[in-house]
Amino acid sequence: MPLFLPHFNIQKFNTLAVPAVADYFVSVQNDEELREALAFAKTEKLPLLILGGGSNIVLRADFPGLVIHVKTRGLDIVAENDEHVWLKVEAGENWHQLVEYTLDNGYYGLENLSLIPGSVGAAPIQNIGAYGVELKDVFAELAALNIQSGLMVTFTKESCQFGYRESIFKQALKDQYVITSVTLKLNKTPAVSLQYPALRTALANIPPREISPxxxxxxxxxxxxxKLPDPQTIPNVGSFFKNPVIPKGQFEVLRMQFPQLVSYPVDNLYIKLAAGWLIDQAGWRGRGIDGVRVHQDQALVLTNPDKREGKVILQLADRIIASVQEMFGVTLEMEPRVYP
Ligand SMILES: Cc1cc2nc3c(=O)[nH]c(=O)nc-3n(C[C@H](O)[C@H](O)[C@H](O)COP(=O)(O)OP(=O)(O)OC[C@H]3O[C@@H](n4cnc5c(N)ncnc54)[C@H](O)[C@@H]3O)c2cc1C
Structure with a gap:
């Protein structure tokens, strides 16, 4: 039986360093302990928070329920051919350590996703992405435990409904599953993805064909x-807002008013705007309220240097959303999940 710790401060378990107390906290090392934790929550009728590295949540207040910290470990090659390897990774593994492991062993595809904080189990939740690559590009399948029924279910790439910082686990199946493992399909031959301009610039002194993963x-x-503050020194959750995707017509009108508008094409109908640029233009860069600040070097990042309560962070977020709405008529959406 795992140890259920009552009245537990989870400040060290969220990278915004928000002080908050959970009614109960439990660390689970394997699927059996996970089942026992879920059974405890059911018996005691406790709301659940499934926690990995706490790098994409905002704690609005104390958590009136059970926090299950997923610490399951393990990594297995489940299939292999001349070109690919299928690697099954337990949810509690650290994402960046996984990236390093794959590079050390000659399995490629995760290099652009280096240094993203958090756990493997959380990676599908928002289809983590960076520098031109998203989890979905290397994803094969995942296993997840249905919290209500206790049944283990396999989700294919299609059934995860991945989108930009989106998956079915943030929408129709929100809070219904605990992801227990993720299987990735990785390349044995290096094939680097250099679409992201800053990456090309950084590697400009190496002939493109010679660039290694x-x-x-x-x-x-x-x-x-x-660019990004280290959460260990300046508490943050990385990008606080998603880049808003707007119809092309709206974009054309906005661009007439703001010729410098920073944008990226999505498809024939939609354009993605740089949320950081909008926040900067609305005058928030480097500013804040009550000890919570918009990062000076990257306006998309809210920082909590004074380790204030989550409600203060959310007040700042609301003010930023209102400013951007007023100036551009565009609604920013938060990226991290808010609890309780
Ligand atoms: C400095 C910094 C930079 C970042 N850069 C990026 C980036 O480039 N790209 C990007 O996409 N994200 C980025 N992030 C956000 C974050 O790292 C990712 O979203 C990461 O996947 C969160 O992992 P976690 O384990 O910390 O999740 P947590 O914060 O613990 O949880 C996030 C959500 O996932 C749920 N969850 C966690 N584990 C499980 C599980 N096993 N089963 C079911 N639900 C689960 C939680 O309930 C919660 O809703 C950044 C964060 C920081 C602090």
């Missing part, structure tokens, strides 16, 4: 370290 990973790490 290890060099891509090193470049991604260097860019991230130069």
């Amino acid at each position: 290890g060099q891509v990973s090193a470049a991604v790490i260097a860019i991230r370290q130069s």
Whole structure:
């Protein structure tokens, strides 16, 4: 039986360092302990928070329920051919350590996703993405436990309904499953993805055909370290808002008013705007309220240097959303999930 810790401070378990107390906290090391934790929550009628690295949540207040910290470990090659390897990874593994493991062993595809904080089990929740690659590009399937029925279910790429920072686990199946493992399909032959301009610039001194996945990973790490505050020193959850996707017609009208508008094409109908640019233009870069700040070097990141309560962070987020709405008529959507 895993240890259920009552009245547990989860400040160290969320990268915004928000002080909050959970009624109960339990760390689970394997699927059996996970089932026992779920049974405890059912018997005691406790709301659940499934927690990985806590790098994409905002705690609005104390959590009146059970926090299950997924710490399951393990990694297995489940299939292999001349070109690919299928790697099954337990949910509690650390994402970046996995990226390093794959590079050390000659399995490629994760290099652009280097240094994203958090656990493997959380990666499908928002289809993590960075520098031109998303989890869905290397995803094969996942296993998840249905919280109500206790049944283990396999989800294919299609059934996960991945989108930009989206999956079915944030929508129709929100809070209904615990992801227990993720299987990735990785390349045995290096094939680097260099569509992202900053990445190409960083590697401009190497002939494109000679760029290795290890060099891509090193470049991604260097860019991230130069742009993003380390949560260990300045608490944050990375991008606080999603880049808004708007219809082309609306974009054309906005661009007449704001010729510098930063945007990326999505398809024939939609354009993605850079949320950081909108926030910067609305005058928030480097500013804040009550000890919570918009990061000076990257306006998409809210930081919590004074380790204030989640409600203050959410107040700042609301003010930013209102400013951007007023100036551009565009509604920003938060990326992290809010609990309770
Ligand atoms: C500095 C910094 C940079 C970042 N950069 C990026 C980036 O480039 N791209 C990107 O996509 N994200 C980025 N993020 C966000 C974050 O790292 C990812 O979303 C990551 O996948 C969250 O993992 P986690 O284990 O910390 O999840 P948590 O914060 O613990 O949980 C996030 C959500 O997933 C759910 N969840 C967690 N584990 C499971 C599970 N096993 N089963 C079911 N539900 C689960 C939680 O209930 C919660 O709703 C960044 C964060 C920081 C702090």
